[in-house]
Amino acid sequence: MVVGLTLNTSQGAFRKFLPMFDRVLVERLAAETMSKGGIMLPEKAQGKVLQATVVAVGPGSTNQKGKLTPMSVKVGETVLLPEYGGTKVDLEDKEYFLFRDADILGKYVE
Amino acid sequence: MVVGLTLNTSQGAFRKFLPMFDRVLVERLAAETMSKGGIMLPEKAQGKVLQATVVAVGPGSTNQKGKLTPMSVKVGETVLLPEYGGTKVDLEDKEYFLFRDADILGKYVE
Amino acid sequence: MVVGLTLNTSQGAFRKFLPMFDRVLVERLAAETMSKGGIMLPEKAQGKVLQATVVAVGPGSTNQKGKLTPMSVKVGETVLLPEYGGTKVDLEDKEYFLFRDADILGKYVE
Amino acid sequence: MVVGLTLNTSQGAFRKFLPMFDRVLVERLAAETMSKGGIMLPEKAQGKVLQATVVAVGPGSTNQKGKLTPMSVKVGETVLLPEYGGTKVDLEDKEYFLFRDADILGKYVE
Amino acid sequence: MVVGLTLNTSQGAFRKFLPMFDRVLVERLAAETMSKGGIMLPEKAQGKVLQATVVAVGPGSTNQKGKLTPMSVKVGETVLLPEYGGTKVDLEDKEYFLFRDADILGKYVE
Amino acid sequence: MVVGLTLNTSQGAFRKFLPMFDRVLVERLAAETMSKGGIMLPEKAQGKVLQATVVAVGPGSTNQKGKLTPMSVKVGETVLLPEYGGTKVDLEDKEYFLFRDADILGKYVE
Amino acid sequence: MVVGLTLNTSQGAFRKFLPMFDRVLVERLAAETMSKGGIMLPEKAQGKVLQATVVAVGPGSTNQKGKLTPMSVKVGETVLLPEYGGTKVDLEDKEYFLFRDADILGKYVE
Numbered sequence: 001m002v003v004g005l006t007l008n009t010s011q012g013a014f015r016k017f018l019p020m021f022d023r024v025l026v027e028r029l030a031a032e033t034m035s036k037g038g039i040m041l042p043e044k045a046q047g048k049v050l051q052a053t054v055v056a057v058g059p060g061s062t063n064q065k066g067k068l069t070p071m072s073v074k075v076g077e078t079v080l081l082p083e084y085g086g087t088k089v090d091l092e093d094k095e096y097f098l099f100r101d102a103d104i105l106g107k108y109v110e
Numbered sequence: 111m112v113v114g115l116t117l118n119t120s121q122g123a124f125r126k127f128l129p130m131f132d133r134v135l136v137e138r139l140a141a142e143t144m145s146k147g148g149i150m151l152p153e154k155a156q157g158k159v160l161q162a163t164v165v166a167v168g169p170g171s172t173n174q175k176g177k178l179t180p181m182s183v184k185v186g187e188t189v190l191l192p193e194y195g196g197t198k199v200d201l202e203d204k205e206y207f208l209f210r211d212a213d214i215l216g217k218y219v220e
Numbered sequence: 221m222v223v224g225l226t227l228n229t230s231q232g233a234f235r236k237f238l239p240m241f242d243r244v245l246v247e248r249l250a251a252e253t254m255s256k257g258g259i260m261l262p263e264k265a266q267g268k269v270l271q272a273t274v275v276a277v278g279p280g281s282t283n284q285k286g287k288l289t290p291m292s293v294k295v296g297e298t299v300l301l302p303e304y305g306g307t308k309v310d311l312e313d314k315e316y317f318l319f320r321d322a323d324i325l326g327k328y329v330e
Numbered sequence: 331m332v333v334g335l336t337l338n339t340s341q342g343a344f345r346k347f348l349p350m351f352d353r354v355l356v357e358r359l360a361a362e363t364m365s366k367g368g369i370m371l372p373e374k375a376q377g378k379v380l381q382a383t384v385v386a387v388g389p390g391s392t393n394q395k396g397k398l399t400p401m402s403v404k405v406g407e408t409v410l411l412p413e414y415g416g417t418k419v420d421l422e423d424k425e426y427f428l429f430r431d432a433d434i435l436g437k438y439v440e
Numbered sequence: 441m442v443v444g445l446t447l448n449t450s451q452g453a454f455r456k457f458l459p460m461f462d463r464v465l466v467e468r469l470a471a472e473t474m475s476k477g478g479i480m481l482p483e484k485a486q487g488k489v490l491q492a493t494v495v496a497v498g499p500g501s502t503n504q505k506g507k508l509t510p511m512s513v514k515v516g517e518t519v520l521l522p523e524y525g526g527t528k529v530d531l532e533d534k535e536y537f538l539f540r541d542a543d544i545l546g547k548y549v550e
Numbered sequence: 551m552v553v554g555l556t557l558n559t560s561q562g563a564f565r566k567f568l569p570m571f572d573r574v575l576v577e578r579l580a581a582e583t584m585s586k587g588g589i590m591l592p593e594k595a596q597g598k599v600l601q602a603t604v605v606a607v608g609p610g611s612t613n614q615k616g617k618l619t620p621m622s623v624k625v626g627e628t629v630l631l632p633e634y635g636g637t638k639v640d641l642e643d644k645e646y647f648l649f650r651d652a653d654i655l656g657k658y659v660e
Numbered sequence: 661m662v663v664g665l666t667l668n669t670s671q672g673a674f675r676k677f678l679p680m681f682d683r684v685l686v687e688r689l690a691a692e693t694m695s696k697g698g699i700m701l702p703e704k705a706q707g708k709v710l711q712a713t714v715v716a717v718g719p720g721s722t723n724q725k726g727k728l729t730p731m732s733v734k735v736g737e738t739v740l741l742p743e744y745g746g747t748k749v750d751l752e753d754k755e756y757f758l759f760r761d762a763d764i765l766g767k768y769v770e
Contacts, residue, residue: 004219017190019216020182058216064174064394072350080347082417087192087215098215105417105428106349106388109334114329127300129326130292168326174284197302197325208325224549237520239546240512278546284504307522307545318545394614402570410567412637435637435648436569436608439554444769457740459766460732498766504724527742527765538765614724622680630677632747655747655758656679656718659664 003075005056007092017091019058022101024073025089026052026081050081051108055096071101078108113185115166117202127201129168132211134183135199136162136191160191161218165206181211188218223295225276227312237311239278242321244293245309246272246301270301271328275316291321298328333405335386337422347421349388352431354403355419356382356411380411381438385426401431408438443515445496447532457531459498462541464513465529466492466521490521491548495536511541518548553625555606557642567641569608572651574623575639576602576631600631601658605646621651628658663735665716667752677751679718682761684733685749686712686741710741711768715756731761738768 004016005025019025029051033040054077060068073079082105086097114126115135129135138159143150164187170178183189192215196207224236225245239245248269253260274297280288293299302325306317334346335355349355359381363370384407390398403409412435416427444456445465459465468489473480494517500508513519522545526537554566555575569575578599583590604627610618623629632655636647664676665685679685688709693700714737720728733739742765746757 007218015218015220017216017218020214021212023215025216056216062179063396065396066173066175066177066179067396069392069396080419089190089215102351104350105353105419106347106355106386108337108345108347110345117328125328125330127326127328130324131322133325135326166326172289176283176285176287176289199300199325227548235548235550237546237548240544241542243545245546276546282509286503286505286507286509309520309545393616395616397616399612399616410639432571434570435573435639436567436575436606438557438565438567440565447768455768455770457766457768460764461762463765465766496766502729506723506725506727506729529740529765613726615726617726619722619726630749652681654680655683655749656677656685656716658667658675658677660675 002059003057005091005096017056019056019098021058022061022069022071023058023098024054024071024079024101024104025056025096025098026079026086027055027094027096028052028081029078048083050083052079052081052097053077054079057101060101073101073104073107080105080107112169113167115201115206127166129166129208131168132171132179132181133168133208134164134181134189134211134214135166135206135208136189137165137204137206138162138191139188158193160193162189162191162207163187164189167211170211183211183214183217190215190217222279223277225311225316237276239276239318241278242281242289242291243278243318244274244291244299244321244324245276245316245318246299246306247275247314247316248272248301249298268303270303272299272301272317273297274299277321280321293321293324293327300325300327332389333387335421335426347386349386349428351388352391352399352401353388353428354384354401354409354431354434355386355426355428356409356416357385357424357426358382358411359408378413380413382409382411382427383407384409387431390431403431403434403437410435410437442499443497445531445536457496459496459538461498462501462509462511463498463538464494464511464519464541464544465496465536465538466519467495467534467536468492468521469518488523490523492519492521492537493517494519497541500541513541513544513547520545520547552609553607555641555646567606569606569648571608572611572619572621573608573648574604574621574629574651574654575606575646575648576629576636577605577644577646578602578631579628598633600633602629602631602647603627604629607651610651623651623654623657630655630657662719663717665751665756677716679716679758681718682721682729682731683718683758684714684731684739684761684764685716685756685758686739687715687754687756688712688741689738708743710743712739712741712757713737714739718761720761733761733764733767740765740767 002018004018006014006016028049031049054073054075057071057075060071062068082103085103086099089096089098112128114128116124116126139161141159164183164185167181170181172178192213195213196209199206199208222238224238226234226236249271251269274293274295277291280291282288302323305323306319309316309318332348334348336344336346358379361379384403384405387401387405390401392398412433415433416429419426419428442458444458446454446456469491471489494513494515497511497515500511502508522543525543526539529536529538552568554568556564556566579601581599604623604625607621610621612618632653635653636649639646639648662678664678666674666676689711691709714733714735717731720731722728742763745763746759749756749758
């Protein structure tokens with residue numbers, strides 16, 4: 001099942017962004033801006049945030065037999081992204097990233 | 111189903127351009143020439159428009175079993191293009207781009 | 221169905237050139253030598269002609285199952301060629317180009 | 331069967347990290363800090379530890395037929411890692427490594 | 441059906457050369473040594489001869505299903521060779537070239 | 551059938567090393583340290599020993615159909631290694647090498 | 661059917677070398693050391709001998725279906741080798757070469 005991301009267009013109407021094939025749209029978690037001891041971290045020391053929330057998923061890709069391979073992540077799940085790769089996508093002035101389902105390293109469940 | 115782009119030939123007759131296999135012909139949306147505050151943007155600051163309208167789609171490609179893989183976008187849909195790739199095509203002095211179906215990142219639905 | 225290009229041999233006899241597998245033999249349309257305003261264009265400004273007429277088509281290639289994949293263009297059709305690629309072939313002092321069926325970007329129908 | 335790694339979140343709650351597809355999460359054994367003769371080894375001489383304990387395994391990847399290829403290692407097993415490759419993953423300030431199941435060289439059994 | 445090239449061994453006996461798999465042994469046509477106007481051409485101006493006669497063909501290669509893919513050229517046919525590629529083979533002090541069946545661009549039929 | 555290499559752990563207990571998938575663990579034969587005429591060879595002149603004894607074999611790899619491809623060498627066999635490739639593995643201070651089954655060039659039988 | 665090369669071990673016993681998978685062990689024919697006119701050729705002018713005798717053949721490789729692809733050459737046959745490639749193998753101080761079955765260009769039959 002494809003789950004899209006609802007966007008507010010400037011005209012007050014709504015539209016949805018649907019990733020295609022096996023693509024997953026994620027939003028990176030906010031970087032930690034404070035150290036454990038409560039000291040403000042300069043931007044450089046904040047590191048690259050590899051945890052992200054899945055906000056939209058494509059329908060999956062079809063294999064050579066023509067059958068749909070189901071996606072392995074769901075909207076709302078927290079995932080671990082690889083350090084490199086992914087495509088930056090700006091949707092309504094907010095930064096998202098598209099990753100192939102198979103490139104996501106793992107997920108966190110509660 | 112293949113859907114072509116109708117072109118007006120110089121002789122007043124019509125002809126259609128049909129993309130082949132899994133190719134999609136798109137027309138990029140116009141770049142925003144004004145900032146949100148209403149100030150004219152210089153061409154450099156306008157950025158590359160990654161949203162485009164599908165104007166023609168090929169029949170799809172056949173997989174190793176000889177079966178046609180259906181296209182995932184339709185004429186009229188607004189799609190998100192990758193930042194790189196695609197083939198510029200000039201049809202009747204208008205600029206279009208051909209992309210493989212699988213290279214289109216996502217689409218916007220209302 | 222393979223359709224060859226009939227050639228006049230120097231001895232007055234005829235012979236045909238048949239492209240092999242999924243190859244398509246095309247003849248590029250003549251470059252426009254005049255601007256829209258009726259001014260002669262120097263050769264450099266004429267650009268590379270990407271439209272071509274199909275003059276011969278191979279039988280198609282066989283897939284891994286041993287079945288023939290039919291060709292997607294026919295002799296006489298006008299096609300859009302990619303800017304790069306193709307093999308120049310001189311047949312009877314005339315310049316033709318061989319392209320793989322899958323490398324042809326699209327075709328024009330009336 | 332996927333087996334995740336239980337993590338203590340900072341809020342006292344628990345959550346699990348589940349590797350995806352055929353990924354294996356391992357924890358390298360501690361480097362030997364003493365020589366056989368009982369002398370402290372400087373960090374450089376300690377070498378790279380290639381033995382690791384499996385702490386979480388993904389569900390396996392699906393082959394072209396859509397069938398799941400089972401994983402060949404289990405949580406708790408000691409494995410031999412290749413000298414290069416793998417992705418460093420920091421989970422709760424502890425260093426782990428993700429490897430594809432097929433990249434693990436061998437395992438030790440008792 | 442494999443068709444070999446009969447060779448005269450130095451001892452007056454005969455032996456045949458059989459290309460293997462989907463290889464085709466060809467003999468390039470003689471370069472034109474005279475211009476159309478009857479003037480002797482220096483060797484450099486003679487160009488590379490791309491037309492050749494098939495002198496021996498292998499049995500064809502077997503596909504992944506284990507079935508033999510038949511060859512698409514026959515001994516005696518005139519073919520068009522690609523400008524690059526092929527393996528020079530000296531058989532009885534005469535120069536031949538081996539090409540893969542799929543690399544031959546086309547053939548001439550009467 | 552997987553056959554592992556029995557190792558003596560430092561605590562007097564035993565454990566086995568099992569290569570994974572289609573990997574083969576070999577031990578190179580000792581280099582010849584004397585010439586045929588009985589003269590001691592300097593280390594450089596001893597050459598790289600390409601003969602090795604198989605000490606452990608993996609279970610084999612599974613093909614795309616999910617079926618196990620059996621290994622082609624057995625523990626105890628003498629094999630010929632390729633000059634390059636293989637992964638050095640130190641097990642209990644002894645040097646072994648892991649090779650993919652398909653990379654082993656041949657074997658010696660009596 | 662695998663056919664190995666019988667070797668005399670230094671202890672007077674015999675052993676055989678069996679190539680693995682689709683490998684073919686060949687012995688190059690002796691280079692011609694005299695010109696046609698009966699003059700001794702210096703080593704440089706002798707050229708690389710591309711004809712060889714097959715001395716041992718592997719069992720063949722298995723395709724993706726798990727079926728053995730039979731070898732296309734037999735022990736005793738004279739083959740034409742490609743100019744590059746192959747692995748030099750020294751067996752009992754004699755120089756042999758291993759080639760993949762598919763890399764052998766052709767064979768000579770009487």
